[in-house]
Amino acid sequence: MLTETMEEVSSSSRMATGLPVIHIGMATCGLASGARPLLEVLRKEVAKRNLDVKIVPTGCIGMCHNEPLVDVTIPGRYRVSYRNVKPNTLSQILDSHFQKNEFAKKYATCQIPVEGSVPYEGLIMMAEMPFFKGQVKIVSKRCGIIDPLSIEDYMGMDGYKALEKVMTKMTPDEVVQEVVKSGLRGRGGGGFPTGMKWSLTRKSPGTEKYVVCNADEGDPGAFMDRSVLEGDPHAVIEGMLIAAYAVGNAVKGYLYCRAEYPLAIKHLRKAISDAKARNFLGENILGTGMSFDIEIKEGAGAYVCGEETALLASIMGERGMPWPKPPFPAQKGVWGKPSVINNVETLANIGHIILGGGEWYASYGSEKTKGTKTFALTGSVKNSGLIEVPAGTPLREIIFSIGGGMVEKKIPFKAAQLGGPSGGCIPVDGLDTPVDFENVVAAGAIMGSGGIVIMDESACIVDTAKFFLKFTQDESCGECTPCRVGSKIMLDILTRITEGKGQEGDLDELVRLSMYVKSNSLCGLGGAAPNPVLSTIRYFREEYEAHIRDKRCPGTVCNELIKYVVIEEDCTTCGLCEPVCPTGSVTWEKGEVAHIDLTTCIRCKACVDACKFRAII
Amino acid sequence: MNETKPVEVDLDDIEEICEGFEKREGSAVQILQRIQEKYGFVPAEALELVGDVLGIPKSKMYGVLTFYSQFYQEPRGKFILRVCVGTACHVRGAGMLVDKVKEELHINPGENTEDMLFTLEPVACLGSCALAPMAMVSGTAYGKLSPDRMASLIKQLEVEEAAQEQEKETV
Numbered sequence: 001m002l003t004e005t006m007e008e009v010s011s012s013s014r015m016a017t018g019l020p021v022i023h024i025g026m027a028t029c030g031l032a033s034g035a036r037p038l039l040e041v042l043r044k045e046v047a048k049r050n051l052d053v054k055i056v057p058t059g060c061i062g063m064c065h066n067e068p069l070v071d072v073t074i075p076g077r078y079r080v081s082y083r084n085v086k087p088n089t090l091s092q093i094l095d096s097h098f099q100k101n102e103f104a105k106k107y108a109t110c111q112i113p114v115e116g117s118v119p120y121e122g123l124i125m126m127a128e129m130p131f132f133k134g135q136v137k138i139v140s141k142r143c144g145i146i147d148p149l150s151i152e153d154y155m156g157m158d159g160y161k162a163l164e165k166v167m168t169k170m171t172p173d174e175v176v177q178e179v180v181k182s183g184l185r186g187r188g189g190g191g192f193p194t195g196m197k198w199s200l201t202r203k204s205p206g207t208e209k210y211v212v213c214n215a216d217e218g219d220p221g222a223f224m225d226r227s228v229l230e231g232d233p234h235a236v237i238e239g240m241l242i243a244a245y246a247v248g249n250a251v252k253g254y255l256y257c258r259a260e261y262p263l264a265i266k267h268l269r270k271a272i273s274d275a276k277a278r279n280f281l282g283e284n285i286l287g288t289g290m291s292f293d294i295e296i297k298e299g300a301g302a303y304v305c306g307e308e309t310a311l312l313a314s315i316m317g318e319r320g321m322p323w324p325k326p327p328f329p330a331q332k333g334v335w336g337k338p339s340v341i342n343n344v345e346t347l348a349n350i351g352h353i354i355l356g357g358g359e360w361y362a363s364y365g366s367e368k369t370k371g372t373k374t375f376a377l378t379g380s381v382k383n384s385g386l387i388e389v390p391a392g393t394p395l396r397e398i399i400f401s402i403g404g405g406m407v408e409k410k411i412p413f414k415a416a417q418l419g420g421p422s423g424g425c426i427p428v429d430g431l432d433t434p435v436d437f438e439n440v441v442a443a444g445a446i447m448g449s450g451g452i453v454i455m456d457e458s459a460c461i462v463d464t465a466k467f468f469l470k471f472t473q474d475e476s477c478g479e480c481t482p483c484r485v486g487s488k489i490m491l492d493i494l495t496r497i498t499e500g501k502g503q504e505g506d507l508d509e510l511v512r513l514s515m516y517v518k519s520n521s522l523c524g525l526g527g528a529a530p531n532p533v534l535s536t537i538r539y540f541r542e543e544y545e546a547h548i549r550d551k552r553c554p555g556t557v558c559n560e561l562i563k564y565v566v567i568e569e570d571c572t573t574c575g576l577c578e579p580v581c582p583t584g585s586v587t588w589e590k591g592e593v594a595h596i597d598l599t600t601c602i603r604c605k606a607c608v609d610a611c612k613f614r615a616i617i
Numbered sequence: 618m619n620e621t622k623p624v625e626v627d628l629d630d631i632e633e634i635c636e637g638f639e640k641r642e643g644s645a646v647q648i649l650q651r652i653q654e655k656y657g658f659v660p661a662e663a664l665e666l667v668g669d670v671l672g673i674p675k676s677k678m679y680g681v682l683t684f685y686s687q688f689y690q691e692p693r694g695k696f697i698l699r700v701c702v703g704t705a706c707h708v709r710g711a712g713m714l715v716d717k718v719k720e721e722l723h724i725n726p727g728e729n730t731e732d733m734l735f736t737l738e739p740v741a742c743l744g745s746c747a748l749a750p751m752a753m754v755s756g757t758a759y760g761k762l763s764p765d766r767m768a769s770l771i772k773q774l775e776v777e778e779a780a781q782e783q784e785k786e787t788v
Contacts, residue, residue: 028743028744028745028758029745029747029748029758029760031757031758032745032748032751032758032759032760032761033748033760033761036757064745064746064747064748065747065748067747067748217744218741218742219742220702220703220704220705220707220741220742221703221704221705221742221746222742222744222746223742223744223745223746226744259687260740260742260743260744261744262756297646297647298647298650299685299687300646300649300650300685300686300687300688301685301686301687301688302684302685302686303741314646315643316643317643317644317645317646317647317681318645318681319680319681319684320684320685321684335643376746376747378704378705378746378747378749379704379705379708379709379746380708384705384746384747385747386747417704420704451704451746453704453705453708453746455708459708464708467704467707468704471741474741475741477684
C-alpha cells in the first residue's frame with residue numbers, strides 16, 4: 001500500500017542527514033500522473049548507482065499540470081525542480097547531478113533557494129516564474145516542500161511554534177484579539193470573521209466546548225483543502241489546537257473529512273498519531289494542564305454536509321440535514337455544546353497569523369478581505385493547479401499571468417466560473433474584477449471556497465448552468481420544498497432548453513423561480529443554488545436565446561441542437577467519412593459530395609474527426 | 618439483476634464493531650462505515666442488529682443509511698470505477714468516459730457487471746481537477762483519461778484479475 005511505502009520512505013529519510021535529497025510529488029495529483037511507478041524506477045536507479053540519497057515524498061506545490069515533479073537537492077546547492085518526469089528522463093537527471101555535478105538543463109523547470117547554499121547558473125528561480133510571480137504563499141508555504149508525513153519536517157519550518165507561543169506567552173483573549181486584528185474571514189466560502197466566531201464561542205457559557213474542522217470540501221472543481229490536508233496536515237492540527245485554547249479549553253476536536261479524499265485521511269491519521277507521541281495532543285499538553293484530542297469523522301457522500309449545521313448533525317450520527325439558525329453553533333453545536341467550526345484553510349492560516357502577527361497578515365489583501373486566498377485554477381487554462389494570491393488580485397492576472405492564458409491558443413476566453421454550484425460565471429467584461437468577497441458578489445458570482453473553472457468559446461453556458469443545477473438538485477437534502485421542488489422545476493426547464501424544446505417565457509420563469517428558491521430556502525445550499533442560472537442569464541442571455549429561438553448551441557455542446565452538415569465547397573469527395581459512421585447516416589458515391597441524414601445521425605462526431613478537410617461542421 | 622450471495626451476519630461481529638465507539642449513539646454513521654468495510658455493503662440484517670445494539674429505532678437507522686450516497690444496500694463489484702463528473706472533468710469530456718464504460722461493460726451508473734467484477738460509480742469531484750478528466754479505482758487515481766485509455770484500463774484490470782485467478786488455481 002502507498003501509505004506504507006511513504007512511511008517507509010520518510011522514516012528512512014529521517015535517519016540520514018547531510019545527504020542529497022530527492023523529493024517526489026506524491027499528492028493525489030502526482031499519483032494520478034504516475035508518481036508511484038516513477039518512485040519504483042527512482043529506487044532502482046538509485047540502487048543501481050549505489051547512491052546514498054534520501055528519497056522524500058512530498059505534497060502538492062501547486063503545479064498540478066506539471067506532475068509528476070521531482071526535485072533534486074545536492075548539499076550546498078539550491079533545490080532543482082523537474083516537471084513531467086518520465087522514467088527515461090529520470091536516468092539523465094541523476095547522471096547530470098551525480099556524475100557531472102550540474103543540473104539537467106533539458107528538463108529542469110526552476111530552482112528553489114536553500115539557506116546557506118549556492119544557486120545554479122542559468123536556471124530561473126521558482127519565485128521568478130510567471131506561475132509563481134504574482135503568488136504570495138502563506139497557507140500553502142510548506143505544501144510540496146516538506147514531507148507531510150514527517151513531524152520533524154513540519155517543526156523544521158516553524159511547526160508547532162505558534163502553539164508554544166500561545167500557550168506560554170498569550171492569554172486566550174490575546175489570541176482571539178490577534179485573529180480579529182488579522183481580519184481573517186472564513187475561507188470555506190461564508191466569509192464570516194474568524195475572530196468574531198472565536199470570540200462568540202469563548203463568551204458562550206459552559207466548560208464543555210468543541211472545535212470542529214470542516215474538511216468536507218464538496219464543491220466540484222475545488223481542491224484547495226485537499227492540497228493542504230495532504231501536503232501540510234500538521235498545520236490544520238495546530239490551528240485546531242490554538243482554536244481550542246482560545247475559545248476556552250475545548251475538550252475535543254472533530255475533523256470532518258469527505259471520504260473522497262483517502263490520501264488526506266491517511267496523512268491526517270499519521271499526523272495525529274505523531275502529534276500525540278510528542279504530546280502536542282492528548283492529556284496535559286506540554287505540561288500546561290490543557291487536554292485536547294482530535295477525532296476524524298469520515299463523510300459518507302453528502303454535499304450538504306459542508307453546511308455547518310448539517311455537518312454537526314452528521315458528526316452526531318444523524319442524517320446530515322441543516323437546522324435553522326439561531327441557535328448558532330457557537331451557542332449550541334456538537335452534542336448541544338458551544339462549538340467553533342472553521343474550514344481547513346482558515347485553520348491552517350492561524351499558525352502563520354500567530355507567528356507573524358495579525359497586522360502582518362492584514363497587510364495583504366484588499367480593504368475588506370485581508371490576507372491571501374488559495375484557488376484551484378482549472379478548466380481550459382494553460383497552467384492549471386493550486387495557487388495562492390493576495391485577496392483582491394484581479395481575475396485577469398490570475399488567468400492570464402499566473403494561469404498562462406488559454407490552453408488552446410485559438411479558442412478565446414468565454415467565462416470564469418467562480419464558487420462552484422453556489423457561484424456564477426464572470427464574462428470577458430468582468431476580467432478586471434478584484435477577487436475578494438465583496439467584488440465577486442457584485443459581479444454576480446461568489447468567491448466561495450476557491451474553485452475557478454475557466455471556460456473557452458467551445459463551452460456551452462446553458463449546459464454549464466444545467467450541470468450545476470443538476471448537482472445541487474441531486475444533493476438537495478429534501479428538507480425544504482423551495483430547494484427540493486424548485487430546483488427540480490428549474491432543472492426541467494434547462495434540460496428542455498438544451499434539448500431544443502425551449503419556449504418563449506422560459507427565461508422569465510427561470511428568473512422568477514430563482515428568486516423564490518433563493519429567498520425561501522433554509523440553508524446556504526438552496527439559497528445559492530440558483531446563482532449559476534441567474535449569473536449566466538445576466539451575462540449570456542443571447543446564448544440562452546440562441547438555444548430557445550434559433551435551436552442552436554453556439555458552443556456545439558448540446559447534442560440535440562447540433563446539426564452536422566457537409567460544406568459542399570470544402571468536400572473533396574474522398575469518402576473517408578462514410579465508413580466511420582456507426583449508423584450509416586453518411587452516404588457517399590465516388591466523385592459526389594457526401595450527405596448526412598440528420599434523422600438517423602447520433603452526433604457521435606466520428607465523421608467530423610475523420611474528415612481531413614474540415615468540410616463537416 | 619445480479620445474483621446476490623446470501624451474507625451471514627453475525628451478532629457478535631456487529632457488537633464488536635459497535636464496542637469500539639465511545640459515544641455509541643452518535644457514531645451510527647461510522648459504525649455503518651465499518652460494517653460496509655466488512656461486508657462490502659450494508660446487509661439488511663446488519664442494519665437491524667445495529668439498531669438493536671445501539672437502541673436506535675430501525676426507521677431512524679434506515680433514514681441515516683439512505684441519506685448518504687456512499688452506503689449501499691446491495692453487494693457491489695470488486696473494482697468500483699469511480700469516474701469523476703465534477704466541473705473540470707465535465708468540461709473536459711467526463712461524459713464520454715462514462716459512456717465508454719457503459720458501452721464496454723453494458724452497465725449503467727450504479728450497476729454491477731454480471732461477473733461482479735466492476736461497478737460504475739460517477740462521483741462529483743475527486744479533487745484532481747488539473748488532471749481532468751480523471752477516475753479512481755481502488756484508491757488509485759488515473760488522470761488525463763480519454764475514452765480509449767478508459768477502455769484499456771478496464772482491459773488491464775480484467776487481465777490482472779484473470780492472472781490472479783489462474784495463480785490461485787495453480788496454488
